[in-house]
Amino acid sequence: MKSNHPVLHFPKTGVEKMMDIISLLFIVINLVYLISVWNTLPAEVPIHFNGKGEVDGWGGRALIWLLPTISLFLWVGLTLMERVPHLFNYPIEITEKNAAFQYRNARMMSLFLKVEIILFFLYTSWESVHVAMGKEEGLGTLALSIFLILLLGSVAFFVTRSVRNAK
Structure with missing residues (x-):
């Protein structure tokens, strides 16, 4: 995959490193929680919720590990992807002049999305356990x-920021 965008390398800021740590911590919390409740889980657990947050799919309890596994792959994949912002698709033309800002902006968007998705997966795992144990009925529409x-x-914020700083 080749790009005509300038190739720049710059270290992550302290905030970016902290966001990586937070998202990784959410994965660890999810794993520790699931390990702690594993022996109390029934044979079947919710594996899918519809748009209303109602359970519409059940599966064996081993499937409870699916969300933390996806979270880990997501974390690794996005973390690796953040190293090559010159390969991203941008809504504006990337030039030597705007490349540094655009790359940092895109990397920050990726970090925000990573934290948000992994946190939602943690919440969904927690709710799945509670539904399986009969303590809840579903995610609900609010979540x-x-x-x-x-x-x-987040996407709208960072895309708008990118377009506003196109020069």
């Missing part, structure tokens, strides 16, 4: 709504 607003809001 999904908040997640989508945060996710789409």
Whole structure:
């Protein structure tokens, strides 16, 4: 995959490193939580929720490990991707003059999305356990709504920021 964008390398800032640590910590918390409740889980757990937050799919309890596994792959994949911002697709033309800002902006967007998605997966795992144990009935629409607003809001913020700083 080749790009005609300038190739720049710059270290992550303290805030960026902290966001990486926070997202990784969410994965660890998810794993520790699931390990702690594993022996109390019933044979079947919710594996899918519909748009209303209602359970519409059940599976064996081993599937409870799916979200933390996806979280880990997401973390690794996005972390590796953040190293090559010159390969990203941008809504504006990348030049020598704006490349540093655009790359940092895109990397920050990736970090925000990583934290938000992994936190939602942690919450969904927690809710899945509670539903499996009969303590809850589903995610509810509020959780999904908040997640989508945060996710789409972050994308809109960073894309707008990119376009405003196109020069």
